[in-house]
Amino acid sequence: MTDEWSAGVVTDRGGDDPPTVAEWRPVSVPGRPAAVASEGPIAYRTTVADPRTDATERALLDVRGAYDRATIWMNGTRLAAHEPHFVPARLEFDPEPENELLVVCERPETFAGVYGTDAVPDRLGTPGIWWGLEVESRPRTFLREFEARPRLGTDSMSATDADATAATAPNAITDGAGAAIDVTLEVDAGASIDDAVTLSLRPEGFRGGASMERVPVEADAGERTTVSKTIPIREPSLWWPREYGPQNRYTVRAKLGGDTVERTVGLRHVERDGDGLLVNGRRVRARGFTRLPGGDPREDVQRAVDANATLLRPRAHVPPRSFYEACDEAGVLVWQDLPASGSDLPAGRGTELAAELAREYGTHPSLAMYGVRDHPTDPYADPLGSGLLAKLAVRYRAWQTAVDRDPAAAIAEALPDEVPIVPVTGPPGTDPDAARLFPGWQYLEAGDIDWLLETYPSLGDLVGGFGAGSLADDDADPAAIPGLEPALLERGAADVAGSQREQARTLKTVAEGLRRRGCGVFAASTLRDGAPGGGMGVHTADGEPKPAAEAIAQSYEPIQAVLDGPAAPGTVGITLCNDTHEELEAVVGWRAGETTETERVGVGPLETAAAGTARIPRDADRVDLEVAVGDETVRNRYRL
Numbered sequence: 001m002t003d004e005w006s007a008g009v010v011t012d013r014g015g016d017d018p019p020t021v022a023e024w025r026p027v028s029v030p031g032r033p034a035a036v037a038s039e040g041p042i043a044y045r046t047t048v049a050d051p052r053t054d055a056t057e058r059a060l061l062d063v064r065g066a067y068d069r070a071t072i073w074m075n076g077t078r079l080a081a082h083e084p085h086f087v088p089a090r091l092e093f094d095p096e097p098e099n100e101l102l103v104v105c106e107r108p109e110t111f112a113g114v115y116g117t118d119a120v121p122d123r124l125g126t127p128g129i130w131w132g133l134e135v136e137s138r139p140r141t142f143l144r145e146f147e148a149r150p151r152l153g154t155d156s157m158s159a160t161d162a163d164a165t166a167a168t169a170p171n172a173i174t175d176g177a178g179a180a181i182d183v184t185l186e187v188d189a190g191a192s193i194d195d196a197v198t199l200s201l202r203p204e205g206f207r208g209g210a211s212m213e214r215v216p217v218e219a220d221a222g223e224r225t226t227v228s229k230t231i232p233i234r235e236p237s238l239w240w241p242r243e244y245g246p247q248n249r250y251t252v253r254a255k256l257g258g259d260t261v262e263r264t265v266g267l268r269h270v271e272r273d274g275d276g277l278l279v280n281g282r283r284v285r286a287r288g289f290t291r292l293p294g295g296d297p298r299e300d301v302q303r304a305v306d307a308n309a310t311l312l313r314p315r316a317h318v319p320p321r322s323f324y325e326a327c328d329e330a331g332v333l334v335w336q337d338l339p340a341s342g343s344d345l346p347a348g349r350g351t352e353l354a355a356e357l358a359r360e361y362g363t364h365p366s367l368a369m370y371g372v373r374d375h376p377t378d379p380y381a382d383p384l385g386s387g388l389l390a391k392l393a394v395r396y397r398a399w400q401t402a403v404d405r406d407p408a409a410a411i412a413e414a415l416p417d418e419v420p421i422v423p424v425t426g427p428p429g430t431d432p433d434a435a436r437l438f439p440g441w442q443y444l445e446a447g448d449i450d451w452l453l454e455t456y457p458s459l460g461d462l463v464g465g466f467g468a469g470s471l472a473d474d475d476a477d478p479a480a481i482p483g484l485e486p487a488l489l490e491r492g493a494a495d496v497a498g499s500q501r502e503q504a505r506t507l508k509t510v511a512e513g514l515r516r517r518g519c520g521v522f523a524a525s526t527l528r529d530g531a532p533g534g535g536m537g538v539h540t541a542d543g544e545p546k547p548a549a550e551a552i553a554q555s556y557e558p559i560q561a562v563l564d565g566p567a568a569p570g571t572v573g574i575t576l577c578n579d580t581h582e583e584l585e586a587v588v589g590w591r592a593g594e595t596t597e598t599e600r601v602g603v604g605p606l607e608t609a610a611a612g613t614a615r616i617p618r619d620a621d622r623v624d625l626e627v628a629v630g631d632e633t634v635r636n637r638y639r640l
Helices: 159-165 297-306 321-330 347-361 388-400 406-414 446-455 496-516 547-555
Strands: 005-012 025-027 042-049 058-066 069-074 077-082 089-093 098-106 129-138 142-151 180-188 193-204 211-219 224-232 249-256 259-265 270-273 276-279 282-284 286-291 311-314 333-337 367-374 421-426 434-436 462-465 521-524 559-563 570-578 584-592 595-603 608-616 622-629 632-639
Touching (some): 042 129, 058 069, 058 077, 069 089, 077 089, 098 129, 142 249, 180 193, 180 211, 180 249, 193 224, 276 367, 286 297, 286 333, 297 311, 297 321, 297 547, 311 521, 321 333, 347 367, 347 406, 367 406, 406 421, 421 462, 446 496, 496 521, 496 547, 496 559, 496 570, 547 632, 559 584, 559 622, 559 632, 570 595, 584 608, 608 622
Parallel strands (some): 286 521, 311 333, 367 421, 421 434, 462 521
Antiparallel strands (some): 005 025, 005 042, 042 098, 058 089, 058 129, 069 077, 142 180, 193 211, 193 249, 249 259, 276 282, 559 570, 570 608, 584 595
């Protein structure tokens, strides 16, 4: 495969003929080349060699992430039109020694998701081959499609897993019935075949029983035939979110003659009730971040892990498969949105996309929830201040806001019910299934999170975004930074150090307020800025941590003591939060100025407990909390 690519804006589509391009420029693929950024279709051109070593072999083209509608030509012949971008295009072609490949990419007419908002720069939505392209040789008869879909009955768990959880999870999955992997294979027969596909199963990362089976397959030359097989797993080892158990997975390998393909899957069961998520029958606390496109997906997952997160929500976009692979390995739950944001939501197209999304990513054990529609409207686009009048204004704007929920509900019906579904994520007033809460940024003060949830208790059930923005560069123009509203920034501080300090304080106050109130699922907005100069991220666009990254990592510790309100001179309560399944006896201490005190506190599994009060003198510049449990000490810090 050559690394030499050129691209240009299409001036004439050409019908079934290759399009016309006025000027070709050198570009890098995969990527979003700035040299040809345009709203219109962009053509990408390269030359590829015949990948075959034998004339009996077949040449296949695999295009991944061709955003979002792609038309593909080889040697002047139109091979296919393809969408959406998150489903790979796998096409066969008749190769010559050298072959000219042309791929035209264009933006979607609907369902642009976050790319159609001001949360990210326009360049991130540049039509292009975002994830990769390969030309490969396959045998004359080969496995064209291979799906391995895990199935776990709600009463299935290995004896080891059951012993580990029985005391704290009486409703956990408890016996070995019902676990299996359903395998479906499409065989493309270049010649007549009367053979068998060998299926093998091996555990990944743990010791367990492997197995092997043979599935007969017959087909005439030129036919495609589908065969299926269910592989039972008698003593399944389950996949768990990080902090709650191991990330056990299974690799299924299929072999037919000289052709081999494999898939890695995990066994888990996810459901939701009024208190949050249950995974494999056990209550889990899902705390994490929304994620914007751009950047390295695996590095973003590691940033989330470093911040003690157990959840990532790709907001209104679909990330590459490498993101899911990293989440599977790390034990990070994924709240996966459709690329749907704003008021335009064609239900017919949305239903099609929902089916494609579930088919492409539904086998990943990290996939814990689907989201349909993000931010349908924003009654708080004009910022509000703080105080009693602002609270009245918040209530009035929520009261006068209305959203048509029917399209999102219709699309939600099309998604499989294997995991929970969130039809609408939005601010107060949109009747959201998951709330976007921005006290301390769009309205009120961060400490008013308690008032907000007392006024609208349902908003605390599931929170799909909260936070504040900051600058990352003193020379940046706030008005030019996507996702950062200058009027909101000025509420706190307009310089880098001040805005980052306010961002850290706001995120910490809201996150800990949600923990104190027992919110089972919540995501800070966002993990990383969408553009240089600043944004809503706790990291800059290139991944450098802001002060908010450390602050939120402290707030997200599984066992942590938190203040019951913003750190300020006076007396403030302390709450001990326990996100584990262990009953704990801890020593909680606080230090402010020259004063230090400790208190012994007991807290039950997945519960909170009062841990005394801290008396903060006027001359203190910070408050330090410590939690000692056994040999471990966890610290939390507040700057006044």
